[in-house]
Amino acid sequence: MLKVENIQVVYGDSMLVLKGPSLEVPEEGIVALLGANGAGKSTLIKAISGLLASEQGKIISGTVLFRGDNITGMAADDVVRRGIFHVIEGRRVFQELTVEENLAAGGYTRKDRAGFRSDLEFIYDFFPRLAERRRQSAGYLSGGEQQMLAIGRGLMARPQLLLLDEPSLGLAPLLVQEIFSLIRRINTERKTAILLVEQNAAIALSIADHAYVLENGAIAMSGKPEELNASGEVREFYLGISEHGERRGYKAMKEEMRSAFPAHRA
Amino acid sequence: MDFTFLMQLLINGLVVGSIYALVATGFVIIFKSSSALNLAQGEFLMVGAYICLYLVLQHKVPFIAAFVITMLFSALLGIVIERTTLRPLLGSPVISVIMATLGLASVLRALLQIFFGVDTIPFPEIFPPEPVHIGPVPVSIGYLYSLCCVAVLLTALTAFFKYTKSGLAMRATASSRQTALSMGISVKKVFAMSWCIAAxxxxxxxxxxxxxxxxxxxSLANMGLKVLPVVILGGMDSIAGAVLGGLIIGLLENLCGGYLDPLVGGGVKEVVPYIALVLILMVRPSGLLGSRRIERM
Structure with missing residues (x-):
């Protein structure tokens, strides 16, 4: 469905942020894009959605193909019209607008009024908390509700491919669980393909069919979640999931501290 | 006699204030969508007045038709200016954009002088000269028309922003440009539209x-400058604030002009908007209705 091939991106004409990564999202699939802070994950999906242009970024080589069409460097509004919606990082809702107006803005590119109405109802069913607050200013929603609004707003465009940037960012663990099970449901119930950018590797791998690890602007490895999970090295270095859990880690650190500062022994 | 004088000052103030409000609204719309101050707002106003006058005087076009043609011309002017001077500056610092509007003001003013000269051109009487009486107070019909016209326009603009898709797109862009882009909203179109409406x-x-x-x-262009205290007073990014600010400044000017000017020998009328501005900003730095960003506690 989506095919990114050897894409290179520079910011401000000098800084090479993406050094030719390639990735693929199959129809109706969930693909996770993992990696540390600053690895270039957000840049990669901005390159797909066309938002790069608003940040002085430029694709200097490589291609982005969507269902066989070349959409490399296409303007953001045309990308949305083609069926790719980018839910940007940090759940940036329009604070001054009401919940319903935010959703309406998400459906800006829609032409069919009836479909628009039924999708609005669908989203209120899907996120009942938004329905209760439809007339409230979005700025007053809680963090979790804002994330639901940001995702619901994306669904209003009825995309075939949803690009999600860090949906877990700054949310409590229980809420993260809730958001991810909703993402899973969007994928199965609406047949929407999802490209998920996450730092929280464990939860991303739990719903993804395939994952890529991005490091310093290049793909360091890729595979099925169970393959990535199986390799201890991968877990330690790229995914930040320790082999023996938190307690062992803490104990080991204490040992280290003791040998480094023998005075503590006394 | 005193009461009649006061009423006349109040009505004058309301009428002039409502026009300030209208022009200030144009100013706010541009500021909200592109965070640029349009220092050519006064020249936009002058272009409108001259074009309409020219059509009525030179081509004997009936006033209403001339009005409509002027609107179309202004809309076009707004779009052309956005395309030729503002869009190339997209992404450059706001100060460059402001300087560009300053340059634009000079160019428009010079063009008007070339075409129409510098002498005052009398406006044909489009409203019947005899006033209507509201109680004991004589009120010019032109004033009433003007007030109604502004009220209708402001209501229409409010409805436009609240209920239309384009209005929603403009508000979304004002709220967050990048997020609006990600919705598929063409921010370029929104900019063009805001210049069009402002003009x-x-x-x-x-x-x-x-x-x-x-x-x-x-001297009509001085209105552009007068609008600055109005919008700062109301809060740079609030249309309701622009209306409120316009009415306050209009009333204040006329009341002070009527009562204080004779006592001190004139000049108060010109200064008082700025004095009010300073005082209100001391108490409310973001203006009367300007937004202080929503913070969730």
């Missing part, structure tokens, strides 16, 4: 002001 409302302000004053000359 049109200013032109209407210019025509009304010309008709009320009975003449059009270069």
């Amino acid at each position: 049109m409302v200013s032109a209407i302000g210019g025509i009304l002001l010309g008709a009320i004053r009975g003449g059009v000359d270069m």
Whole structure:
């Protein structure tokens, strides 16, 4: 469905942020894009959605193909019209607008009024908390509700491919669980393909069919979640999931501290 | 007699204030969508007044038709200016954009002088000269028309922003440009639209002001400057604030002009908007209705 091939991106004409990564999202699939802070994950999906242009970024080589069409460097509004919606990082809702107006803005590119109405109802069913607050200013929603609004707003465009940037960012663990099970449901119930950018590797791998690890602007490895999970090295270095859990880690650190500062022994 | 005098000052203040409000609204719309101050707002106003006058005087076009043509012309002017001077500056610092509007003001003013000269051109009487009486107070019909016209326009603009898709797109863009882009909203189109609307409302302000004053000359452009205290007073990014600020400044000017000017020998009328501005900003730095960002506790 989506095919990114050897894409290179520079910011401000000098800084090479993406050094030719390639990735693929199959129809109706969930693909996770993992990696540390600053690895270039957000840049990669901005390159797909066309938002790069608003940040002085430029694709200097490589291609982005969507269902066989070349959409490399296409303007953001045309990308949305083609069926790719980018839910940007940090759940940036329009604070001054009401919940319903935010959703309406998400459906800006829609032409069919009836479909628009039924999708609005669908989203209120899907996120009942938004329905209760439809007339409230979005700025007053809680963090979790804002994330639901940001995702619901994306669904209003009825995309075939949803690009999600860090949906877990700054949310409590229980809420993260809730958001991810909703993402899973969007994928199965609406047949929407999802490209998920996450730092929280464990939860991303739990719903993804395939994952890529991005490091310093290049793909360091890729595979099925169970393959990535199986390799201890991968877990330690790229995914930040320790082999023996938190307690062992803490104990080991204490040992280290003791040998480094023998005075503590006394 | 005292009461009648007061009423006249109040009505004058309301009428002039409502026109300030209208022009200030144009100013706010541009500021909200592109965070640029349009220092050519006064020139937009003058262009409107001159074009309408020219059509009526030179081509004997009936006033209403001339009005409509002026609107179309202004809309076009707004779009052309956005395309040729603002869009190339997209992404450059706001100060460059502001300087560009300053340059634009000079160019527009010079063009108007070339075409129409610098003398005051009398405005034909489009409203019957005899006033209507509201109680004991004589009120010019032009004033009433002007007030109604502004009220209708502001209501229409409010409805436009609240209920239309384009209005929603403009508000979304004002709230967060990148997020609006990610919705598929064409931010370029929104900019063009805001310049278009700003030019049109200013032109209407210019025509009304010309008709009320009975003449059009270069001093009309000073309105652009006068609008600055109005919008800062109301809060740079609030249309309701612009309306409130406009009415306050209009009333204040006329009341002070009527009562204080004779006592001190004049000049208060010109200064008082700025004095009010300073005082209100001391208490409310973001203006009367300007937004302090929503913070969730």
